[in-house]
Amino acid sequence: MMTTFHATPEFAATLDAQDPLRRFREQFHIPPTPDGGESIYFCGNSLGLQPRTVRAAIEQELESWAQQAVEGHFHGVSPWISYHETMADATARLVGANPLEVIVMNNLTTNLHLLLISFYRPTATRYKVLMEGGAFPSDQYAVESQVKLHGYAPDDAIVELVPRPGEHTLRTEDIEAKIQEIGEELALVLLGGINYYTGQAFDMQAITKSGHAVGATVGFDLAHAAGNLVLHLHDWDVDFACWCSYKYLNSGPGGVSGAFVHERFANRPDLPRLAGWWGHDASERFQMKKGFKPMTGAAGWQLANGQIIALAMHRAALALVDEAGGIAALRRKSEQLTAYLEFILRGLNLPPSILEIITPSEPQARGCQLSLLVHKDGRGLFDYLSEAGVIGDWREPNVIRLAPVPLYNTFGEVQRVGELMAAWAERVR
Structure with missing residues (x-):
């Protein structure tokens, strides 16, 4: 996979096409949005999605x-x-x-x-x-x-x-x-x-x-x-x-x-x-x-x-x-997914007085999750993302946890979250 990131839909689509784990997303039930689409589920750090094989088991x-x-x-x-x-x-x-x-x-x-x-x-x-x-x-x-x-x-x-x-x-x-x-x-x-x-x-x-x-x-x-x-x-x-x-x-x-x-x-x-x-x-x-x-x-x-x-x-x-190749295979994708999310968020160029990523940047010092400390209208941002179909996690007093999971999340979803965050950033600068 590529390691030099770009915040475009085309680049994210290229990463997804190269992803050796891409077929596993189909093995999970993705929560629908009110209009019948698929939500962007970045909350596997709280509750993972249901595998389709569970019902038969x-x-x-x-x-x-x-x-x-x-x-x-x-x-x-x-x-x-x-x-x-x-x-x-x-x-x-x-x-x-x-x-x-x-x-x-x-x-x-x-x-x-x-x-x-x-x-x-x-x-x-x-x-x-x-x-x-x-x-x-x-x-x-x-x-x-x-x-x-x-x-x-x-x-x-x-x-x-x-x-x-x-x-x-x-x-x-x-x-x-x-x-x-x-x-x-x-x-x-x-x-x-x-x-x-x-x-x-x-x-x-x-x-x-x-x-x-x-x-x-x-x-x-x-x-x-x-x-x-x-x-x-x-x-x-x-x-x-x-x-x-x-x-x-x-x-x-x-x-x-x-x-x-x-x-x-x-x-x-x-x-x-x-x-x-x-x-x-x-x-x-x-x-x-x-x-x-x-x-x-x-x-x-x-x-x-x-x-x-x-x-x-x-x-x-x-x-x-x-079936996916074990935890080492999941971890390889996870590191890149999380790095891409961090790249997207840092590309917003928001000052720490508005938003901080409090999760370490070093891959060995974190897992899937990035915790965003939002100093300005944090609950408003969380509600805005939720209304746009992004399921994350809110922790008092002002932290949003986002966790792109390698078995079912995509680089395209990360890129889409970046677009939503960019629109919010323009309003709060």
């Missing part, structure tokens, strides 16, 4: 239920008792893990709590948690409740990272310095792989190394990173992670979550955890005996049998990622 399991009832657990195309296992390889490829290290279950915050029970083990002297300031509320609430559970005051135990004055994002060296500063008091580093508000992607490998150097456990909420970034959780030596599947993985509202636990914990039955039947050794599970004996690997954190309809949706969506 759901109907297959409904048919199994109708025809086999309880026997569907053991018979049929995909017996329910082992349904989650059919996604282990695809999930491992997605996050850079071994199949033993991943499990698909529950939702994100449930998985986060389950993992924190095991990996936030404070002592009288090592009890502090390092988070990004303004982390997504679920993470804030989860950690707040976990430190209270252990008898600590959140204001004392939780340390929040904030950008330098006049900056919007965190510097890796400042994160590392804060880890060193807290030192032996630090029990846990818990960051989002990508900050939901700014769109900043963190250097997870460097942060993990720094956390381990002072004896802390390191985990990540990958809600905005899974299906968006190329991840190497095993090689980065991350202790644990969890993510949702309804954003860049297109697995439906409230979709099932994924979890990662590094293989060094695979055979650690001594680790404290909240146990459930499905996390018990499968070879003994139906003996119904007392005494929890965890499965090896991440599967040992399961509580109950899988939510089959949600798993069916997720498996259909994961198959599209593999």
